[in-house]
Amino acid sequence: MPLSDKSELNALLCKAGIDADTASAVMDIDGMLQRWRRRAMKRELGQRALEQLHVGIDLAQFDVLVAILGSPAQFGENEGETMVATVAExxxxxxxxxxxxxxxxxxxxxxxxTVSQADARRTIIALTERGEAVVDAVRAYKYLIMGDFLASWDSGELAAFVPMLKRFSTWMNGMDLVGEKYSADIAALAESIVASERA
Incomplete structure (x- = not known):
């Protein structure tokens, strides 16, 4: 029976020591993330913000402005001046x-x-006042939309959701260790692919 069958997936996860409630949550979360990913790839909110704010640039150009600014929330701690190589990275x-x-x-x-303060031979990139205004306006636009959605949540829901989402956002950090832990299961899955090709 194929692993696309829910009972077979449950059996696999159970064998790996993952209880039924967690297995069910994993499958539900995966489905939600796939739907979210498809919408995120379209970048509907960003497109709409740029259109309604009449900015006159596309999303790739806006991404460059955000990369020049170097928000720690998106890129980690800012390590000094921004160069073209920094934007590329x-x-x-x-x-x-x-x-x-x-x-x-x-x-x-x-x-x-502009010229680097640390090394006059180096050219750095900074946002103009206009560039900062665009980044701020698009960010504020997104916050208004998300804020409106979350406004109906009570304080207890928000207090529970935000820390849990932060915690969940790190789930891929230990992939290598988990891969080692389930190496036999992963090998069996790889073998099932080979077996299907022989059939």
Whole structure:
């Protein structure tokens, strides 16, 4: 019977020492995350914000502004000055693409090039006042939409949800250790793929 059958998945997780309630939660969460991922890939909220705020840039360009700003919430602690290479690293894009996008933002007046305070031979990138205003406005737009949604939650729900979401957001951090723990189960799953090809 295929593992797409819920009872077979339950059996696999049970064999691995994961109780039925947790197994059911895992399957529900996975389904929700897949739906969320599809919507997030479309970036509906960001698109709508840029359109309704009449900014005149696309999402890739907006991402560059956010990367130049270097929000610790998104990219971790800011380690000093931002260069084109920093933008490329933060956005996980090719340095030549980052350079082109940064140049576009400079030409449009959202960013500026300046000389490093630490090393005069180095060029750094910073947001102009206009660039900061765009990032602030889009962020505020998103917060209004999310705030409206969460406004109907009571304080107890919010107090429980936020720490749990923070905790959940780290679930992939231990993948290597978990992979070792279930190496036999993973090997069996790989073998089931090979067996299906022989059938």
């Amino acid at each position: 933060r956005l996980n894009i090719d340095p030549s693409r980052a350079s082109r996008l940064v140049s576009e933002m400079v030409e449009k007046g959202f960013a500026r090039r």
